[in-house]
Amino acid sequence: MPELPEIEALRRYLLREGLVGRTVVEVDADWPGVEDTVDGAGGLSPLVGRRIEGIERRGKQLILPLSASAPDGRNQVLGLHMGMTGRLGIMAPYEESFRYRRLSLFFDDERRLELDDVRRWAMVRLEDDAEAFTGGMGPDALNPEFTPAEFVERVSAKRSPIKSVLLDQKVLAGVGNIYADEALLMVGITPSRRADQISVTRLESLHNTIVGVLENALSFIESQPDDQGRPYVIDAQDDRMQITRKPGAPCPQCEAALKSRKFGGRTAYYCPYCQH
């Protein structure tokens, strides 16, 4: 599943490809069931004639602000969420479509943006503003304006286990299950520790580690593009992660067998000796 680092790599790819400033000339979203999965209220046809004004990200959501529409002068945004298997590509006219193409936006330079999604859980919606798409999400985990002090304030206000708090997108956006486990192991905090009982120093260190883990994953993804320069959506079971997500796998620090436990339906892996 694409997580924050994959989506940030996608955002940078779209920027590199010069998507900003392009105008949509045609929308093609013609697969069965589109109304339920991709087309939102009113469909995507109002996109025609609108210019892409930017490419932003909040957690795992991509937000593309659009130029105002002619009749009512409204500034809207195009929100995209990649679901389980979604990915995006900018294609030249001669390039073949993705195998599981669900949507094409054609631009005024004859290129097109394609959404490929074998599982069809991606979402694409036209909304009045970014907030309508991200609805109540907390600050983005990699936003430089999201300071350690704000992290401490938001997290220490919670009495739930730290693992659940890190996954709560209303507290902070974009920390996925595997990244939360990696960061907690690296700072030595056990996932069941109540968030409001962790010292400020340890929480500051946790924030720093989360940023490091996410940035490390982003560098890894960006270092391995496909032949077209597009970022892969890589299964996170790879070299960038320290934890092998199997019961009994060795702790990367002390080699004791890792334990697992569920928090809100998500499995946490942790070391009973290195984490307190």
Ligand SMILES: [Zn+2]
């Ligand atoms: Zn250990």
